[in-house]
Amino acid sequence: xSILVDQNTRxxxxxxxxxxxxxxxxxxxxxxxxxxxxxxxxKAGEEVLGVPVFDTVKEAKEATNANASIIYxxxxxxxxxxxxxxDAELDLVVCITEGIPILDxxxxxxxMRGKKTVLVGPNCPGLISPGKAxxxxxxxxxxxxxxxxVISRSGxxxxxxxxxxxxxxxxxxxxxxxxxxxxxGLGFIDVLKRFEEDPDTYAxxxxxxxxxxxxxxxxxxxxxxxxxPVAAFISGQTAPKGKRMGHAGAIISGGKGTAAxxxxxxxxxxxxxxxxxxxxxxxxxxxxxxAGIYEKCLIQA
Amino acid sequence: MKIHEYQAKELLGAYGVNVPSGTVCKxxxxxxxxxxxxxxxxxxxxxxxxxxxxxxGVKLASSPEEARGIAEKMIGMQLVTHQTGPEGKLVRxxxxxxxxxxxKEFYLSVAAxxxxxxxxxxxxxxxxxxxxxxxxxxxxxxxxxxVSIFGGFRAYQGIGVAKKLGLTGTLQKxxxxxxxxxIRLFIEKDCSLVEINPLVTTTDGHILALDAKVNFDDNALxxxxxxxxxxxxxxxxxxxxxxxxxxxxxxxxxxxxGCLVNGAGLAMATxxxxxxxxxxxANFLDVGGSATTERVTAAFEIxxxxxxxxxxxxxxxxxxxxxxxxxxxxxxxxxxxxxxxPLVVRLEGTNVERGKEILKESGLAIIPAExxxxxARKAVEAAGGAK
Numbered sequence: 001x002s003i004l005v006d007q008n009t010r011x012x013x014x015x016x017x018x019x020x021x022x023x024x025x026x027x028x029x030x031x032x033x034x035x036x037x038x039x040x041x042x043k044a045g046e047e048v049l050g051v052p053v054f055d056t057v058k059e060a061k062e063a064t065n066a067n068a069s070i071i072y073x074x075x076x077x078x079x080x081x082x083x084x085x086x087d088a089e090l091d092l093v094v095c096i097t098e099g100i101p102i103l104d105x106x107x108x109x110x111x112m113r114g115k116k117t118v119l120v121g122p123n124c125p126g127l128i129s130p131g132k133a134x135x136x137x138x139x140x141x142x143x144x145x146x147x148x149x150v151i152s153r154s155g156x157x158x159x160x161x162x163x164x165x166x167x168x169x170x171x172x173x174x175x176x177x178x179x180x181x182x183x184x185g186l187g188f189i190d191v192l193k194r195f196e197e198d199p200d201t202y203a204x205x206x207x208x209x210x211x212x213x214x215x216x217x218x219x220x221x222x223x224x225x226x227x228x229p230v231a232a233f234i235s236g237q238t239a240p241k242g243k244r245m246g247h248a249g250a251i252i253s254g255g256k257g258t259a260a261x262x263x264x265x266x267x268x269x270x271x272x273x274x275x276x277x278x279x280x281x282x283x284x285x286x287x288x289x290x291a292g293i294y295e296k297c298l299i300q301a
Numbered sequence: 302m303k304i305h306e307y308q309a310k311e312l313l314g315a316y317g318v319n320v321p322s323g324t325v326c327k328x329x330x331x332x333x334x335x336x337x338x339x340x341x342x343x344x345x346x347x348x349x350x351x352x353x354x355x356x357x358g359v360k361l362a363s364s365p366e367e368a369r370g371i372a373e374k375m376i377g378m379q380l381v382t383h384q385t386g387p388e389g390k391l392v393r394x395x396x397x398x399x400x401x402x403x404x405k406e407f408y409l410s411v412a413a414x415x416x417x418x419x420x421x422x423x424x425x426x427x428x429x430x431x432x433x434x435x436x437x438x439x440x441x442x443x444x445x446x447x448v449s450i451f452g453g454f455r456a457y458q459g460i461g462v463a464k465k466l467g468l469t470g471t472l473q474k475x476x477x478x479x480x481x482x483x484i485r486l487f488i489e490k491d492c493s494l495v496e497i498n499p500l501v502t503t504t505d506g507h508i509l510a511l512d513a514k515v516n517f518d519d520n521a522l523x524x525x526x527x528x529x530x531x532x533x534x535x536x537x538x539x540x541x542x543x544x545x546x547x548x549x550x551x552x553x554x555x556x557x558x559g560c561l562v563n564g565a566g567l568a569m570a571t572x573x574x575x576x577x578x579x580x581x582x583a584n585f586l587d588v589g590g591s592a593t594t595e596r597v598t599a600a601f602e603i604x605x606x607x608x609x610x611x612x613x614x615x616x617x618x619x620x621x622x623x624x625x626x627x628x629x630x631x632x633x634x635x636x637x638x639x640x641x642x643p644l645v646v647r648l649e650g651t652n653v654e655r656g657k658e659i660l661k662e663s664g665l666a667i668i669p670a671e672x673x674x675x676x677a678r679k680a681v682e683a684a685g686g687a688k
Binding site for chain 2: 249
């Protein structure tokens, strides 16, 4: 098993006719993802890589029985695309777009309350359940099918962590990039909860960074509700205060959101925190050894 | 994006907030002329930083002559505050306003509340001090009121906040109007912060914004060209301003190892690992996921223009971005610019073998690294060793 996406995911690509949308659609199809339709207003009837294009998400869903979508449209139109996917009552929407205004995301999140759609992102690399489906821009080949869940606020650090796991013969159940924006869809706790409930996930790697208090809240959640071992890494230990470090959400303001504070909270809650980014794999190995499940997590040859 | 106090006051004034009238001056003579209208006046340095008063950037004058004397010292000074760093910021212009006589000082701001995915009003009867200080010393003095992005601000909420600050009668009405204007500005112009500190009650019984700070969401500037025009490039680090032209995420730091990385998380982690090995990063730089040869070249130019940089560390995890393309960018840029400092390169990911070959075949004196730790160790050594 896995979380959020698998071989039953029937995916729509919003913005399929753009260069990014087209390129990543090809990559996702190559990986084995079931891309059933694309959406670009005004381009209904066209085909991209053999995938039919529709004007609206609703029409595409009716014609293809899609249950998820991925958004590759520019920030100016991404908010509309989000509302549209929510109104079409898809189960899952993954928003790759970087640069959506924060008040737009506040509007989207308020609108989503009480509705069925689950959002991943924005400003994220998407997610992958190795061997089953890739919904995003992650490099498929570094991932190996297995039993460790990965959650991260950063794209390239997700790749770094996954690569370190795969090199040690440890596969992944699902890797989820939750994105670098301050207001986003799924947070650490939402994903941790799904990993805890997933019988096929045995342990979790969590990658956080400066800004906000998601990691601190996750630490308490891990202590109180998780039976599975968790290893973590927090980037930005040397980041200056008051400066936005690339991600809109990565900023230490008013002395809050420091890496030191997050590392302390996680360590106090029993999480093994890697001291440097090259030792994320090692930290996970230590966590699963302590839990006595190291052998279980190895990829069976 | 940040703007100056005088610009923030103009905006707030347009949204119905009572702000003191003022004149922006660039020379002591202009200050002399502007102050003739006032019995007593305040001269305030216009730089993008808080804490100007403590650094000598806010002065009271009782005559135009005195004002001119103050301006002669203030315009052209390097004003140092707790936010500017030790080198301070050059004062290019000052704001002259009449000195108001007031009774009480308050703190009032509107900000995005990321946790609740809405807005929040933050108010305090401890005006004049920074809200972080109040939060530390007197958290009981801080009043918070959430505002729904859909429901908007309602009068009863204003009454509630005003009462907690002890404001009644006309003052309460003016306070609510102030708050309404701040929230309207926040939402209409996509602000990230609207702050008035201090907001005062004047001796003649009115609410007045003595200082103002308005920041904007960079992501929303595309729909507010009139706000984007308020940007003052003189206030920005020249290297950061140059980087923004190429959509590079760059932040100047005070170390000697230049960093070129893809991805914000990995870029931060690269700074961290350099520090762990006893080195010091000269910058944060995320070239993004679609780094073309032009962008890599621009990034190198910026790194090499920093005289403090003694070595450069390239750390790339090519996902969708292929390593051979990055390698070509690095080689092209290095040949074009002529590398004057050691260059350590760590490549991982898609087409990594081809990428490494390109670096080797280039004939450039590139120090290859096996992984991130190896790269950091070599970069620290190349920059003169651990401190």
